[in-house]
Amino acid sequence: MxxxxxxxxxxxxxxxxxxxxxPLMFAVSAADARVGGGSSYGSRGSRTFSAPPVTNTAPNAARPIDRTMTQPGRPNAGAPASGGFFNxxxxxxxxxxxxxxxxxxxxxxxxxxxxxxxxxxxxxxxxxxxxxxxxxxxxxxxxxxxxxxxAPAYAAGPAPTPGPAAAQANPRSGLGFGSASNAPPLEITPSDYEAFEHLLGNIQTAWSNEDVNTLHTLATPEMVSYFTEDLRANDARGVVNKVSNVKLLQGDLAEAWREGNTDYATVALRYSLIDKTVERAGGRVVEGGDQPQEVTDVWTFARRGGGKWELSAIQQT
Known part of the structure; x- marks a missing residue:
């Protein structure tokens, strides 16, 4: 007995x-430090389910996107994805x-x-x-x-053969970006690379400040929905992620293409930053610290109708 x-x-x-x-395990996994930390999400148009080419900056293949509103065969369609193990x-x-x-x-x-x-x-x-x-x-x-x-088919079709003008293009912005690893069918100019670097820093700053309104001006609505989910998860844990001193060290173009009136550019980014998570009440550091660390991500930017570039997807390497 x-x-x-x-x-x-x-x-x-x-x-x-x-x-x-x-619940604690799921909350932690949904609220990694820094923008996109530990997750691959967003949309890359018709190439959402295809791995971008490797580059000198990111010689390892990018992880497949695991959170997206795009459905196989239906670019830019779908319902918002929710976090959590069973959702x-x-x-x-x-x-x-x-x-x-x-x-x-x-x-x-x-x-x-x-x-x-x-x-x-x-x-x-x-x-x-x-x-x-x-x-x-x-x-x-x-x-x-x-x-x-x-499950979608993770097979990409053959890449378009670039013309002579594209093959001769070797853009450098002087801002940490090297030569393109693949001559793209869509020309990416030094001003575009400058925009990508500014977006890298501005998005990390807005994330650190939990400024959702600013994030709406820098990223697609889909990406902002994921950022908002992660910020809410941080809030539920009683912490805030602080990112500072973001500096691009190296970057190069993986691929660039056009679909309808939307331009896409996928760029490998290696950058340093100070990344720490602190308690909201008291400021005690619970993750990370004040020592700079290096990170390599693959970011995809989208530009609709000749407008400004917005962050459309983040993939881990």
């Missing part, structure tokens, strides 16, 4: 720890059912009801473990099936 009560108490304690740890893009009702299943089971354990019944003896505990395992297997199977059903 004592063994059964002790085992039941251990299972309840495990349920409490798990119920508290899961990934494409999960929909399936994710909600999985989360509800797990939440209901944990609450049942907390209040002594078990997942589907009581913990009246050792057999109930064994049954509970089997039930948990069964649910995990079913959820993993369902998630795997759903991801396969909605």
């Amino acid at each position: 004592n063994f059964t009560q002790r085992a039941s108490g251990m299972m309840k304690a495990f349920a409490i720890v798990l119920s508290l740890a899961l 990934r893009p494409g999960m929909g009702m399936l994710g909600g059912l999985a989360a509800g299943f797990l939440g209901a089971g944990l609450l049942g354990m907390l209040f002594g009801g078990g997942l589907f019944g009581g913990l009246g003896g050792l057999s109930s505990i064994i049954g509970l473990v089997l039930q948990i395992g069964l649910i995990v297997l079913l959820v993993r199977f369902a998630m795997s099936w759903w991801q396969r059903r909605n």
Whole structure:
């Protein structure tokens, strides 16, 4: 009897720890430091699901975009993606059912009801473990099936062959950008590179100040929606991410192209910055520090109708 009560108490304690740890883990993963830290999201038009070419600045392949409003075969279409483990893009009702299943089971354990019944003896505990395992297997199977059903084809078509004028173009801005790794069908001028560098610094500053209004002038509405999600996650944790001393060290063009009246340019950026996360109440540093660190990202910029460039996507390397 004592063994059964002790085992039941251990299972309840495990349920409490798990119920508290899961939200914290998901919140931390959704609120990485600096803009785009740890995540790849946004849209690159019809090339959203194709990896950009590697460059001297970013010799490793960029990670596939995992949060986007673009659906395969439908550039610039789709619904906003939400964060969280069970609310990934494409999960929909399936994710909600999985989360509800797990939440209901944990609450049942907390209040002594078990997942589907009581913990009246050792057999109930064994049954509970089997039930948990069964649910995990079913959820993993369902998630795997759903991801396969909605998985895009990550195959890019052959790149356009540049003309003689493009092959001779070797733009340098004098602002940290080197020669283009691929001669693009869309000409990128030194003033464009200057705009990219300014956007790098201005976006990081607006992020650090949690200035969503300014972010709306620097990035696409889709990107601002992701920034807002991450800023809210930081607020829920009671922290604020402070980024300063952003300096471009090296950059080069991966590819540039035009779709309709929209121009796209994907650029590899290596830059240094001071990146730290502090408590809102008191200012204690909880992540990062005052030492500069180097970061390499791949950013895609979009320009519609001959207007100004906006950040359209960020990919990690």
